[in-house]
Amino acid sequence: MDDRQYLERYGPWALIAGASEGTGASFARALAEKGFKLVLVSRREAPLDALAAELKAAYGTECVTASIDLSRDDATERMLGTAHGREIGLLILNAGADPNGAMFLDGAIGSWNALALRNVMTTMHALHAFAAPMQARGRGGLILVGSGACYGGLPGIGVYAASKAFGLVLCESLWAELQPHGVDVLSYVLGRTDTPAHRELLNARGMAIPSDLANADAVARLGLERLAHGPVCNWGEADDEAKVSATSAAQRRDRIRQIAAAAAAYARGELMSAAVPADLADKFAITEQLYRYCRSVDRLDVPLGKSIFHDDATVDYGPSGFRGRGHDAIEWICAAHRQLQSHSHQVSNVIITVDGMEAGSEAYVTATLRAVREE
Incomplete structure (x- = not known):
C-alpha cells in the first residue's frame, strides 16, 4: 500500500514506546515520512525532544513527547494520559532491552522485576488499552518488537528470553482475535541490530562489535511493511524460512489459523473435524x-x-x-x-x-x- 493508504489504515497518530534512539527512532522517522503524527515515549526526555525537533524540521511532523519509565506500574496509565484526545491508530512497543547482562542468580531480584514489568505487564496493559479503541473503529495496528531470544532459553538472559516468548505468544493470539475486526498485529522478532543499547550491552560484556549488525532504519521499514501480514516477522528470514525459529512465520500463521478455526468450531458445539483438516x-x-x-x-x-x-x-x-x-x-x-x-x-x-x-x-x-x- 502507498503512504496515503497506510496513513488511512493506521493513522492519524502513532504512539512509539522506546522511541528515543535506535529502532524506535527509526520507526518514528519512517512514519513521519508517511505523514503520521507521533506520540514519542521513552524514559529519557532529552533524546525525545531532539528527535521531535528533527522530525518537525524535516517533515513538519506534529509530535508529543513524554518521559515515562515503562517498568513502573503506572506506565500504561501515563501513556493513555499523554495520548488523551488523539486517535492512536498504530501502537509500537519497542522498549525492552536487557540492561542486566547477568546470570539469573547473579542479578538482584529487583532488576528482574523491572524487566518483567516492562516486557510483560506494561506490554499486556498497553496492548489491552490501545487495542480496544482500534477494535471499535474497525482499523489499526499493533507492533511488538521482540527478539530471537523468544524461541528458547539462554544462559544470561533467562528473564529477557521468557518475557519475549510471552510477547510472541500474546501477539499471535491477538492477531487471530483482532483480524476479523480490521486490526493488524505483528510480533517483530529481531536479531542483532545496530542500536546504542545493543552496543552498550556488548561493551559492558567486553565483546567486540560484530560487523553484521542489522541496520535500524532497514529494520523499521520492514516491520511497517510486514504489519499487514502478521502475526510474526523474523528479521533476516523470508516468510517461509526457519533459521532462528523452529518453524517459519508462514507455518506459524497457518497453525494459528487452523487452531483458531478449531476453537471457533468447538465454541459452536461442532465437531473439530468439521473445521480442521483431517490430517x-x-x-x-x-x-x-x-x-x-x-x-x-x-x-x-x-x-x-x-x-x-x-x-x-x-x-x-x-x-x-x-x-x-x-x-x-x-x-x-x-x-x-x-x-x-x-x-x-x-x-x-x-x-x-x-x-x-x-x-x-x-x-x-x-x-x-x-x-x-x-x-
Whole structure:
C-alpha cells in the first residue's frame, strides 16, 4: 500500500514506546515520512525532544513527547494520559532491552522485576488499552518488537528470553482475535541490530562489535511493511524460512489459523473435524516425534528415543551409518554421543505429507557437536 493508504489504515497518530534512539527512532522517522503524527515515549526526555525537533524540521511532523519509565506500574496509565484526545491508530512497543547482562542468580531480584514489568505487564496493559479503541473503529495496528531470544532459553538472559516468548505468544493470539475486526498485529522478532543499547550491552560484556549488525532504519521499514501480514516477522528470514525459529512465520500463521478455526468450531458445539483438516492431528503427532527424537539424543535418554519407534521399525542411515532396528539405532546413537563433550540438535523446516495411512516428512536437523581433540 502507498503512504496515503497506510496513513488511512493506521493513522492519524502513532504512539512509539522506546522511541528515543535506535529502532524506535527509526520507526518514528519512517512514519513521519508517511505523514503520521507521533506520540514519542521513552524514559529519557532529552533524546525525545531532539528527535521531535528533527522530525518537525524535516517533515513538519506534529509530535508529543513524554518521559515515562515503562517498568513502573503506572506506565500504561501515563501513556493513555499523554495520548488523551488523539486517535492512536498504530501502537509500537519497542522498549525492552536487557540492561542486566547477568546470570539469573547473579542479578538482584529487583532488576528482574523491572524487566518483567516492562516486557510483560506494561506490554499486556498497553496492548489491552490501545487495542480496544482500534477494535471499535474497525482499523489499526499493533507492533511488538521482540527478539530471537523468544524461541528458547539462554544462559544470561533467562528473564529477557521468557518475557519475549510471552510477547510472541500474546501477539499471535491477538492477531487471530483482532483480524476479523480490521486490526493488524505483528510480533517483530529481531536479531542483532545496530542500536546504542545493543552496543552498550556488548561493551559492558567486553565483546567486540560484530560487523553484521542489522541496520535500524532497514529494520523499521520492514516491520511497517510486514504489519499487514502478521502475526510474526523474523528479521533476516523470508516468510517461509526457519533459521532462528523452529518453524517459519508462514507455518506459524497457518497453525494459528487452523487452531483458531478449531476453537471457533468447538465454541459452536461442532465437531473439530468439521473445521480442521483431517490430517492436522497426524501432522502435529509426527512433528512431536521428530522433536522427541532430537531430545532423546541430546539428553542421552534411550527409553525416550525408543518410544518413538514401533517394535518392528527399521532405520537406514546409509553405508557409513547405522542400518537396522530403530531401538538398536537409538542405543548406537546415544553411545556415540556419550563420547562427545557437548551436543545439540534442532529441527526446522518440517514438511509433512499425509495420504491416507501413509505419511512422509522432510526436515532440516542442525547438529552442533563438540569433541575433545587429542594432542
